[in-house]
Amino acid sequence: MALKQKLLYHLLESFSGCRFYSTRMNWDELRPLIIERIKRRARDYPVRAMIPVANDVVKARALLIEGVSTLIKFIPIKACKRRAKNQEHTWIAGTLNDILVPVEAFHLQGMSQDAIKHDQRFDIERLPAVLELCCQAGANVYDECLYNNSSTSDNGKNDCVVAESLSQHELTSVAKLTLEALERLREGVQKLLLVYPAKVCKCCSEVHIGPSSHKAQLYGVFKYEGRRGTHLWKKAKVDDLVPPKVVWRQRPQDPPVLLDKGRDFYGRAPAVIELCLQAGATIPAKYFCMMKIQGLPPPLDEHRTEKLPFEIVFS
Template sequence: MALIKTLLCLRRFYGTKVDLRKLRPMILDRIEKRAHAYPVRSMVPVAKEVLLARNAHINGVSTLLNYIPIMACKFCPEICIGEQGHLIQTCWGYRRRAKNRVHEWVKGGLNDILVPVETYHLHNMFQHVITHNQRFDCDRISAVVELCWQAGADPHDENLNSSSTNLEAADNSVHGTESLSPKDLAFIANKTFNAWEALRSGVQKLLLVYPVKVCKYCSEVHVGPSGHKAKLCGMFKHESWKGAHFWMKANVDDLVPPKIVWRRRPQDPPVLVNEMRDFYGRVPAVLDLCTKAGAIVPVKYNCMMKVQGLSTPVNNKIWQEH
């Protein structure tokens, strides 16, 4: 009997007509009051720590690249930490090129290992939605920097913003420095890797409080409760929606891409070959760079690095004899 009464109440509730014109002022007032709740005071120190970790990470990687070379594929985003690239056939470059080809390696730079992720800069998180015609009126800055500024970090603080918000300027500053001892290089590598972990951990905390959107089909990121209206998605530029983004909730990898690379272990051949690709480790590029410089990596990454894994397929004949 109680269930029947509940169903009747729900039926009467959904059957009533709602005047949206009367609800509109209430909705706008609620949005305005919600805007006054940001930034969250308890998250301001986290935003400052993220910017400091980002600066230390960029400076550390820039220093390490003076001593450890990096190779980048000419036709796809694949990179390799070392003096020469691998022979693994994973190149998926231009549309008219055959897939699963051997990479063509050229000298890489900072932007190859630290993928720049930019977004539109807004004065506040609840600013009016950017239309397609307004896309040139807003500046483009780092998505992590925009998130930290929206979270309460001071954009005019030189200590927090000592490193350039654009990686291109930092990339041009990579040049030869005075020689460092292996001990000093290992110290910088450990500091750089710790900064990378602190950066990702801090961004994860901020994403629990502040809304950030990412396009489902491309890498466009927007810091705010709803994505912008600029039609820049190349995936569907010829369809009826003409480049409109499909927004979904972003995660840490969308703002701080790990850039996974193949890692060579002591038991592997000098040049990684395609036949043994299932036995090699796959790790973030920063981790591989820091380990080659002498950093001590936490045990939690051993599974990704496959430290004790085989380097060649097991001979089945030997197992059959036993």
């Protein structure tokens, strides 16, 4: 029987040009080899050439948070507290976390650390994903006031930034520096992701920095949530670590209140870009297509009475 099976494999290989492998493998023998390979790979990190990039990302993140915290004290923002289906929004005062979405990841002591188990999820510290990436890249994030002005607090406010009266010229300068910090941050994270492994879950957007993923079941509590809480990992991108909070924007040709029927005509922009634009900064041309600056307003006869489902709106 075994001889007949081998002959069948050889015939199929000769006609299709493909090779067939047996699916039987001893994982108990392969597991130590895989772990040893991860340990050998960890010896090559951190990459010395990427340490200045990681340090620049940490500084750019601190400048971005400081700049946004200053701008929102002069340009009021509103965020929807809760929105039920077919109902209008309940608006409240927006905070820093409504502009810069916080994304956290488990802090690893080394790249060769074993996969985090579910019962260890409360024993391991969690850091902002960008800082965890920089930490594994060799940056000393604790020297950059990790728990003070360079990280968002629980309520989204930054107490280290003191509101002062700024002129329009000074406010525009802050907006320009904030916009430059955003571009430096995203460019630096893109470079680091080319060197350091990072994963994101397809279902819950959980981010993990490092070669081995974790097994902490952060969802899957209810019966209708499948996979028993396990994650479906894929390679992370810049938008997974630095999510662009996209908002609707009101152009001069738009009506005073943006309505639901005109969503195909209105422009959108990342919240930081819109904030810096209203503060007087010059926006890069790559955002013009998304913002539809020269786009036409929606026809008046197609307007409805319901308002757009804003995630955040600038007043």
